[in-house]
Amino acid sequence: MSRFRKVFAAALVMAATAGAAEAGRLGLGREALPEEVAAWDIDIRPDGQGLPPGKGSVKEGEALFLEKCAACHGEFGEGAARWPVLAGGFGSLKSAAPEKTIGSFWPYASTTFDYIRRAMPFGQAQTLTDDEVYALVAFLLSMNDVVKDDFVLSRDNFTSVKLPNEAAFYLDDRETAEKHFWRKDPCMTACKDKVEITGRARVIDVTPDDKDKSMKVE
Incomplete structure (x- = not known):
């Protein structure tokens, strides 16, 4: 079972448990059906799982x-x-x-x-x-x-x-x-005396230029 599935399944269990408790008190909610869980559990892993x-x-x-x-x-x-x-x-x-x-x-x-x-x-x-x-x-x-x-x-x-x-x-x-x-x-806390904006991307043009050999592009 993938990490996503484990986390999702755990969340469903917690939600179902909480829902059951609330249902008894408020008359709302129900446990998710297996087919409802399956409808959400459709992630594909790189290993093909x-x-x-x-x-x-x-x-x-x-x-x-x-x-x-x-x-x-x-x-x-x-x-x-x-x-x-x-x-x-x-x-x-x-x-x-x-x-x-x-x-x-x-x-x-x-x-x-x-x-x-x-x-x-x-x-x-x-x-x-x-x-x-x-x-x-x-x-x-x-x-x-x-x-x-x-x-x-x-x-x-x-x-x-x-x-x-x-x-x-x-x-x-x-x-x-x-x-x-x-x-x-x-x-x-109180790490700087003040915060000041010194430039904005659209003004200083941070987009690298292929012709600018001094700027290394990762």
């Missing part, structure tokens, strides 16, 4: 994408108007205008599946079948040159898919990397 049965091909996903997604994300995932770009952006993360797409930035294919299944299409969340979600993910992987055009994505082969930027993500290491400058006695 939580994936439903199903499959979908790149070709099927393309048709679905054009019908349900292209109005916002463009026919090729390039983004329409100010809607998110989903494909491309390779090698752009260190530039002044990085494109954080599925292929250039996202670490796991499970993030794509989880988000589409949970929140897309915009305004019609959770209307897609599991096979349709597999197909859409397959198409987006293809658009990012992760899989070939004849690829069929399923629960069985899902974890074999590796996104290009996975290795660039790492666990939060502040406990070791930053601990040397942590203060043992942090100031909690």
Whole structure:
């Protein structure tokens, strides 16, 4: 069971217990039914835990994408108007205008599946079948040159898919990397005589410029 599921289940138990007590006093509330809990418990882990049965091909996903997604994300995932770009952006993360797409930035294919299944299409969340979600993910992987055009994505082969930027993500290491400058006695009250705003981002222009070699872009 994932950490999210454990926390969610514990919260439901606490809510149900409190609800039962209140129900006896106020006549309100009831314990959540198993099917109601299952309807919320739909998170997908990078190791594939939580994936439903199903499959979908790149070709099927393309048709679905054009019908349900292209109005916002463009026919090729390039983004329409100010809607998110989903494909491309390779090698752009260190530039002044990085494109954080599925292929250039996202670490796991499970993030794509989880988000589409949970929140897309915009305004019609959770209307897609599991096979349709597999197909859409397959198409987006293809658009990012992760899989070939004849690829069929399923629960069985899902974890074999590796996104290009996975290795660039790492666990939060502040406990070791930053601990040397942590203060043992942090100031909690009256730390400064006054607080003064000396500049605003839109005025001082903090956006790095590719031509400015003196500014290192992370």
